[in-house]
Amino acid sequence: MKMEKDLKLIGPFRQLLTMDNIPLKGAVKDAKLQVIEHAGILIEGELVQEVGDFDFLCQKWQDKAVLIRLEGDQVALPGFVDCHTHISYAGQRANDFALRNAGSSYLEIAEAGGGIWSTVTHTRACTEEDLTELTADRAAFLLAQGVTTIEVKSGYGLQIEEELKILRAIKKANQVAAADLIPTCLAAHMLPRDYKGTAKDYLDLMEATLFPELKAQQLSNRVDAFIEKTAFDAETIRPYLQRAKEMGFDLTVHADQFSTSGSQVAVELGARSADHLEASTAVEIKFLAQSDTVAVALPAASIGIGCAFTPARKLLDAGACLAIASDWNPGSAPIGQLLTSACILATMEKLSNAEVLSALTFRAAQALNLHDRGKLMKGMRADFTLFQTDNYQNITYYQGSMEPSAVWKNGKEVFSTER
Numbered sequence: 001m002k003m004e005k006d007l008k009l010i011g012p013f014r015q016l017l018t019m020d021n022i023p024l025k026g027a028v029k030d031a032k033l034q035v036i037e038h039a040g041i042l043i044e045g046e047l048v049q050e051v052g053d054f055d056f057l058c059q060k061w062q063d064k065a066v067l068i069r070l071e072g073d074q075v076a077l078p079g080f081v082d083c084h085t086h087i088s089y090a091g092q093r094a095n096d097f098a099l100r101n102a103g104s105s106y107l108e109i110a111e112a113g114g115g116i117w118s119t120v121t122h123t124r125a126c127t128e129e130d131l132t133e134l135t136a137d138r139a140a141f142l143l144a145q146g147v148t149t150i151e152v153k154s155g156y157g158l159q160i161e162e163e164l165k166i167l168r169a170i171k172k173a174n175q176v177a178a179a180d181l182i183p184t185c186l187a188a189h190m191l192p193r194d195y196k197g198t199a200k201d202y203l204d205l206m207e208a209t210l211f212p213e214l215k216a217q218q219l220s221n222r223v224d225a226f227i228e229k230t231a232f233d234a235e236t237i238r239p240y241l242q243r244a245k246e247m248g249f250d251l252t253v254h255a256d257q258f259s260t261s262g263s264q265v266a267v268e269l270g271a272r273s274a275d276h277l278e279a280s281t282a283v284e285i286k287f288l289a290q291s292d293t294v295a296v297a298l299p300a301a302s303i304g305i306g307c308a309f310t311p312a313r314k315l316l317d318a319g320a321c322l323a324i325a326s327d328w329n330p331g332s333a334p335i336g337q338l339l340t341s342a343c344i345l346a347t348m349e350k351l352s353n354a355e356v357l358s359a360l361t362f363r364a365a366q367a368l369n370l371h372d373r374g375k376l377m378k379g380m381r382a383d384f385t386l387f388q389t390d391n392y393q394n395i396t397y398y399q400g401s402m403e404p405s406a407v408w409k410n411g412k413e414v415f416s417t418e419r
Contacts, residue, residue, distance in 0.1 A: 011040030079148025079383030089120025146385030155186030340400030
């Protein structure tokens with residue numbers, strides 16, 4: 001019988017975690033994880049067609065599918081989704097890190113001309129071609145960690161043309177990267193030091209001039225804003241975000257990192273996610289849990305700055321949807337290690353494996369309004385990561401030091417340690 005075009009059967013996996021049957025919100029016990037032993041994945045084109053017992057799938061599809069047989073113990077997970085990064089930048093901020101460790105606060109460093117503004121200066125001086133290469137290289141670094149979808153923010157341009165340059169670089173990097181890069185416009189990262197008007201004037205300029213260009217050039221359908229003392233206060237930013245929403249952009253917010261108010265704006269405007277939340281109190285936790293806004297924890301920023309972690313346990317117990325992202329950026333989170341960061345948060349906040357893996361897969365995809373990935377089941381994208389182990393628990397147990405043996409994206413192997 002003739003083989004079906006683009007029909008592949010891969011296996012056997014010692015274990016396969018589908019992430020199916022887990023709710024979108026709230027706490028999750030490990031008993032809810034669907035773990036299939038001696039499993040196989042049937043792929044048609046870019047999508048999962050069927051998962052189940054490998055021997056059964058072999059018998060059912062042996063004359064129709066190309067068999068890709070695996071050797072040794074392998075565990076399969078859905079590809080990770082990193083729903084908050086700043087990987088399109090130039091330069092580094094090692095001096096900021098040294099100053100923080102010597103006692104200076106994040107806010108003090110920013111007020112003295114360091115912080116975000118330092119990266120803005122370096123990124124403005126970088127050519128679009130070099131920025132494209134830097135972004136693609138960092139995306140490849142994340143792919144090797146099993147990350148198959150990566151959100152990437154602008155925000156280091158803070159001028160119309162510079163913001164457009166960054167978003168064009170992200171778009172070009174996406175054309176060469178194996179992972180999907182999801183662009184987000186963060187022109188409201190801070191009020192640029194070389195802008196002579198008020199914060200309102202700056203935001204009015206961005207929404208009047210930049211927003212239409214994002215649509216015209218198809219550079220992003222997502223808008224972000226940093227609500228904080230060193231950036232924009234809640235009342236000033238609200239009309240800007242409201243206008244973005246009216247124009248059809250998805251919203252996300254840097255919220256409650258050092259002070260509260262950002263998460264309330266996010267929920268009230270129906271933002272897809274509120275990210276950071278290290279300063280969130282019981283009031284904000286309840287507000288988020290009763291909403292459809294995803295709470296995104298960024299543990300690497302807590303490590304980099306030396307501050308409290310997002311209250312992930314309380315958010316889950318209250319019923320929130322929790323995602324975990326790397327926040328890879330040159331200042332507060334230069335580590336660029338998603339799984340390690342998530343495992344550290346799990347230790348500090350007492351998160352189950354089910355909660356951690358949900359936060360890195362389909363719940364993170366929810367923060368990006370992507371509903372075709374994050375689970376291994378019929379109709380979902382064939383994005384998955386393999387780890388050479390006989391027990392999925394080892395993946396979090398080794399806290400990121402166990403690296404993927406292979407990564408598949410859209411039904412094709414795009415990374416392997418054997419290459």
